Amino acid sequence: MVPLSLDFSLPRRDFDVELALDAGAETVALVGPSGSGKTSILRAVAGLARPVRGHISCAGDTWFDADRGVDVRPESRSVGYVFQEYALFPHLTVEQNVTFGGGRADRLLWRLRIEHLAKAKPGELSGGERQRVAIARALARSPRVLLLDEPMAALDPHTRGGVRAELHDLLRELGLPALLVTHDFEDAAALADRVGVVAAGRLRQVGSPAELLGSPADPFVARLAGANVLSGVAARAAGGLTGVLLDAGPTIYAADEASGRTDVVVYPWDVSLSHEAPDDSALNHLRDEIVSVTPLGNRARVRLRTLTAEITTASADRLELRPGGEVVAAFKATATRLLPHT
Numbered sequence: 001m002v003p004l005s006l007d008f009s010l011p012r013r014d015f016d017v018e019l020a021l022d023a024g025a026e027t028v029a030l031v032g033p034s035g036s037g038k039t040s041i042l043r044a045v046a047g048l049a050r051p052v053r054g055h056i057s058c059a060g061d062t063w064f065d066a067d068r069g070v071d072v073r074p075e076s077r078s079v080g081y082v083f084q085e086y087a088l089f090p091h092l093t094v095e096q097n098v099t100f101g102g103g104r105a106d107r108l109l110w111r112l113r114i115e116h117l118a119k120a121k122p123g124e125l126s127g128g129e130r131q132r133v134a135i136a137r138a139l140a141r142s143p144r145v146l147l148l149d150e151p152m153a154a155l156d157p158h159t160r161g162g163v164r165a166e167l168h169d170l171l172r173e174l175g176l177p178a179l180l181v182t183h184d185f186e187d188a189a190a191l192a193d194r195v196g197v198v199a200a201g202r203l204r205q206v207g208s209p210a211e212l213l214g215s216p217a218d219p220f221v222a223r224l225a226g227a228n229v230l231s232g233v234a235a236r237a238a239g240g241l242t243g244v245l246l247d248a249g250p251t252i253y254a255a256d257e258a259s260g261r262t263d264v265v266v267y268p269w270d271v272s273l274s275h276e277a278p279d280d281s282a283l284n285h286l287r288d289e290i291v292s293v294t295p296l297g298n299r300a301r302v303r304l305r306t307l308t309a310e311i312t313t314a315s316a317d318r319l320e321l322r323p324g325g326e327v328v329a330a331f332k333a334t335a336t337r338l339l340p341h342t
Contacts, residue, residue, distance in 0.1 A: 004145055004177040008054030008064065010037075010044050010201075016052075017041060017201035027171045027178040028206075029192035031185050031224060037201040038181035039084075042147045045179065046081050047074035058144050058177075080138030084149040086130050088122040094133050095119065103140030112136050112170070127155040128163040135170070146171075146178040152187045161297075164190050185225050189213075197221045219263045219339055228266045228307040231341060234258040241283075241333055248306050252284040254336035261341035270335040271309035273302060273319060273327045282330040290325045304329060 003024055010017040017037040021028070030038045043049035045056060047063065050071060056064040063072045088097050095118040098105040109115040112132040122130055131151060138146060155163055168191050171178055182188050188195045189209035196206040197220070205217040216222035219229045230246050234254075237243035241253045244264055252264065272278070277285040288304040293316060300316040302309045309329055321327065 003059050004045075004179075005055070005057045006041075006045065008044060008051035008056060008066075010040055010049055010051045012037060012040060012201065015201045017044075019044075019201075019203060021196065021203065021206070023177045023179065023194075025175045025177060026193040027180060027191060029180045029182060029188035029195045030198050031182050031188040031195055032198035033183055033224075036198045038183075038198050039149055040201075041198075042081070042149055042179060042181060045077075045145065046079045046147060047072060047077050078141070078144040080141060080143035080146045082131075082134045082138045082146070082148040082151055084151075085154050086122075086134035088130060088133060088137075090122050093119050093121055094125070097122070097133055098136045098140050101137065101141055103142065105136065105140065108136040108139055126159065128159055128166070130154070131163060131167070135167075139174075144176065146174065146176050148178065148180040150182055151180065152182065152184065167191060197224055213267070216265065216337070216339070219265070219342055222263075222265045222337075222339065226267065228264075228268065228271075230264040230266070230307065232262060232264060234260060234262040234338060242338060244338070246306075250286055252286070252336060253333045254338050255334045256336070256338040258338040258340075263339045263341050265337040265339060266307060266331050266335060268301065268308045268310035271307065271311075271329050271331045273309050273311055273315070273321070273329055275319065275327060277328050278330050280330070281332060283333045284331050284336065286329045287326060288329055290321055290323050290327060292323055293321050302327075 005022050007020040017040050019041055032038055040049055044051055053066045062070050063077050064070060095105045098108060109118055114132050152160055152164060180191060194206060195209055195212055197204040199220055205212060205221050212221060212225055223229050232244040232246040234242050234244045237253060242256060242258050243251050243253055244262055245251050286306055288306045291303045291305060294301045295313060298313055299310055300313045302321055
């Protein structure tokens with residue numbers, strides 16, 4: 001028996017959300033840009049939005065069936081919902097927030113390591129603490145499904161990494177089907193067993209984070225996963241490689257086969273930077289101007305006019321990278337994926 005089975009169409013102003021997805025005792029992240037229909041999917045599962053066709057079932061119980069006229073009320077669906085920004089009641093204590101929808105708080109507060117905050121109010125809590133209170137409230141009803149709407153969005157970058165690790169461990173411990181929506185692929189990859197990419201109400205691809213990174217279905221999925229996507233014209237080259245004359249000018253080489261209009265996929269972490277072309281196994285060398293250098297913990301994201309590289313901050317400091325300067329971006333043919341142009 002599949003714990004959660006979804007197959008429905010939900011009308012929106014600009015498009016219909018069409019979703020067919022089964023989830024076991026796992027975390028499935030739905031990732032896509034704002035306005036792509038992600039939150040609408042959660043609302044349909046929770047009974048807060050009514051599809052026009054299809055079904056929604058959980059552990060053998062039918063919550064919605066358009067053909068049979070079944071539409072179980074939200075309060076009768078065994079769903080725990082963690083809203084974006086957490087939606088805690090500011091005038092209630094942590095304990096009162098957790099017990100508001102019924103259920104006991106003591107064990108949940110202990111499990112989430114917030115028992116010492118039972119008498120505190122949300123305004124006294126950090127972002128990570130508020131998140132744990134919201135999750136405790138969602139779990140107080142002993143739900144069969146957990147829904148999380150942008151659970152990391154309210155956190156500042158300084159605390160994001162630690163809270164994300166805690167949430168990852170908690171989701172594994174719970175063993176519940178969990179649907180999580182986010183616009184951030186890094187959050188999705190860190191938290192979920194599987195990731196579904198959503199665009200304009202459609203699932204473009206579903207797979208493990210490694211599958212989406214290694215074999216994106218199309219350039220949209222690749223971009224969402226953080227890749228550089230460059231366009232050009234491909235033709236067979238020497239040594240069994242494919243040469244791609246980029247629209248931006250230079251020719252680069254890939255181990256994949258392609259011909260005609262092609263999109264080139266290169267991830268930032270596969271790009272190295274130097275002041276002169278390196279004498280190594282990387283066949284692709286692009287001299288380009290630096291647009292910006294953004295520190296990201298112990299790494300730096302360096303945006304060039306053509307593509308973006310992600311290198312260590314030590315390398316960025318050693319190279320003295322500054323906007324307006326020039327560098328050579330190098331990457332291997334084996335790290336260069338080719339997809340049909342769309």
